[in-house]
Each structure stands twice: as C-alpha cells, then as structure tokens.
Amino acid sequence: MRYMMFVCSDTEPDTDGADLPDIEAWVEENDAAGRRLLGNALAPISSATTVRVRNGELLVSDGPFAETKELILGFDLLDCADLDDAIEVARAHPMARSGRLEIRPLADFGQ
C-alpha cells in the first residue's frame, strides 16, 4: 500500500535528544528496501503561495491557506505492506521525535 507521510513540526517535541536517528541513514535504508518512493524537505513556509479561482477570477495570496502551529516541513511517499509497517518506518524517522509524522494512505479509486 502507498502512504503519504507528512513531516510536520510539533509544539511539544521530545525532550530526550539522545541517540537521535540520522536522516541520511533513514533515507538510504528505506530507499534501498523499496519502501520510500520519493520525498523531500520543503522550503520555508514564508515561500508559500496560495492560489484560488472564484467566479472565474484568479486569487493569489501570500502564505499558507490556514494558520496553524504545526507546519508541514516535508513529505515522503512510502510503499509498505500495511499500516503497522508504515508506523515502523515512521518511528525510525528523526522527526518522529523532534516533530510529528502523519501517515495517510493514497485513495484507491481502482477498486
């Protein structure tokens, strides 16, 4: 199953900073195992632009659509057997401790 993993900041990060996993090692391991299809960090939120079309008119504005304290900092597209496997991949990511990860399956309209 394919899961989109959103890498987010969190207002209450883990206070235990010991043995923080290495992101390079995480990427390398999951790429090699075929569990990570693609992914990247995102540029700062200040670079975001919001686009809407209303009544045929293009509305472009600065910044994210919603103001939230937890920001999406990056993403990874995972290919895992099931949710438990995806949870194990996520727990090994350094941001599981300094932030939070949201795992969501891609919608399957093929069935």
Next chain:
Amino acid sequence: MTDPAREAAAEAAADAYPRIVAALIRITGDWTLAEDSAQEALATALARWPAAGVPANPGGWLMTVARNRALDVLKRASVERRKLQEVALLAEDASPGEPEEEIVDDRLRLIFTCCHPALPLEARVALTLRVICAVPTADIARAFLVSDSTMTRRITRAKAKIADAGIPYRVPAGPALTERLPGVLAVIYLLFTHGYDADGEPAFADEAIRLARLLSRLMPDQPEAAALLALCLLQHSRRAARRDADGGLVTLGDQDRSRWDRAAIGEALDLLARPAHAGPYALQAEIAACHATATSAADTDWRRIAERYDALARIAPSPVIELNRAVAHGYAHGPAAGLALLAAARAGGALDDYPLAVAAEAELTARDGDRERAAGLFREAAARVHGASERRALLDRADAL
C-alpha cells in the same frame, strides 16, 4: 424449552462466535459479511437448540451454517474461485481433533485488530463489544449514552478505517507485541470497569472477563494477560455484596464477606500463584487479593497493600494511583501519614475534578478524629459525584458522623 437448555445454547454459541467471525474475516476480508453470517448462524442456533438440543459439536455446527451463508452471498457476488474454495473448507476448521493453532491465531488477530491504536479509543471499545462479543449496537449505544445512529456510525467508521488505512489483521510479533499488548489489556479493563461501575452495564463485566480469560489462555507466556483476568475476577467476586437491600452501595469495609464469590477468588489466586512479576495489572491484582483473602476489614494486610501501591506509583504513576496510595498508607501507617500523601498528590491540581479525592480526605479526617470537618468534606464530595448511588452512600457517611 427449558431455561437450562436455552442457557447451554447461549453459552456454546457465545464461545463459538468470535472464532467464526475471526476465521471469516481472515478469509474474506469482509467484516460485515463475517459478522452477518455469524449472527445469522447464532440466531438459527438460538431458535433451534433449546428445543432440539445442543449438537455434539456446537462450534462446528455454527461454523457450517455461517460458512454456507457467507458462501451464498459470495456466490451471488461471483467472487473468484480460490476464495470460494477457502470458505468452503472452513467447516473442517471447527471439527474436533484438528490443530488449534490456526483458530487460536484468528481470535487473537481479531482482538489485536479491534484494539489497534490507530483507531480512536471509543471505537476500539465499541468494535470489541460488537464484533467479538456480539453485543447489539443498541445496547452499546445505551451504555455509552449516545444514540443508536451515532454508535452505528462510530462502528462503521472504525471498520472503514481498518480497510482504508491498511490496519493489518495480524498479531504483532517480537517487541511490537510488548508495545501493543498493554493497549489491548486497557480496552478489556475499560470494558470491565464500565460494566462494574455502580451505574454501568453489568453484562459488560462478564464480557470483559470472558475476553480476559480467552486472552490469557491464548497468550500463556504473557503474565500481564493472566494478571488482568485475576484482577477482574477479584473485583467481580464482590458484586453480590456491593449493594444493600435498597440498592445502595456498600463500601468494602462494610461488605458481608460471606457473599463474596469464593470460586472466582480461588481462580484468581491460582493465576497469581504463577511466577511473580511486577506489571501494573499484577500489582493491582495482588492488592485486590489482599482484600479478598482478609477474613475481616480489620484483618486486612494494609502494609502489603501500601507497599504494592508504592511499586505501582513508580511504574505506572497516575493521580488515581497516588490517591489510593495515600488511602492505603492511611490504614497502614495512620491517618496523618495518609493525609500527608494525599495533600502531596493533590498539590499539582490533577485530582481537582475527582470527587473521590475529597471523599478520601473525609475518610482520613474522620479517622484522625475531626468529625465535624469530615462530615463537611463528605457532603462536599457527595455534591460533586455523578452516580446517584455513590452520592447517597457519601451522604449517609456524613449523617453518621
């Protein structure tokens, strides 16, 4: 139709039900089909068995009826041949003398999937009651004070999440099992306390004990599963003595101990006699066992209980544990010691919304000799408690002072 026949039928059916649902889910992957088929088999059995007698192999009989029903539905939906063959072979699974392994795994799988942490807690409880214990949705809704349609939505949404999010139908292995088991035990214990609470649904306590017994049998190398069963049995052993003739709550110290269920206590003590370990359920069960084995309230080994609460406060600290620890120390080492620990526990404000903390202070204050202050505290606790029977018990205490 005699009542014993009806009871025997219901008992055999309840035992077989989770096996059938679990096996059908494993093979078809369709929770609704599995439940509907098992329900229909159950209804057929309850209609026939009281008159015709319970068949020699009730589980096999039910599995056959449920399997045939599932096959009919799948054929109509013209499902691929391989799946049909698997379902057709199912009845063999329930025949006596075949290896238990596969069936055992199925029921465990079902329990772990219903209690998956990716589901909201209230959905885990509802799903467990509905899918494993076959409790009607309307009964679950009533017990949790929501409408039928809300409960139906909650259960439907949980099943949809299992399918959509890819929650596996599997018992976790290795370290993952150690991480996940406490969550499963917590759901069962929540179910038990919901049944055991003064104004709760008594049938849920029986269902919880049935589940805990199943789990401890299926996971003999997990001492906390057996400890949970022991804890539930010990608390449940007092059910007949907890109410007076008018339905009012009787506190532990005032209960008629001859009305405690000795068979349940015996089973629990046997479970606790296994090699000791210091998990949270084992410690709580040992505390309950201290009460169960005391011949009178005065004879209770409060020092041992206080020691167990010290250990609990170290491994599973919570405001409620600190509260009970203070009460235990109050009996073991005098009311002043209890009041000091209680003040420390309440200092953080975590017990502010907990009227039983006020009741505990009242009890300790009364034993410390300040009757007037104690009566006032009992009235304050009564004003803040939710259950009607608890409120009356607290007011009675205030009046007695």
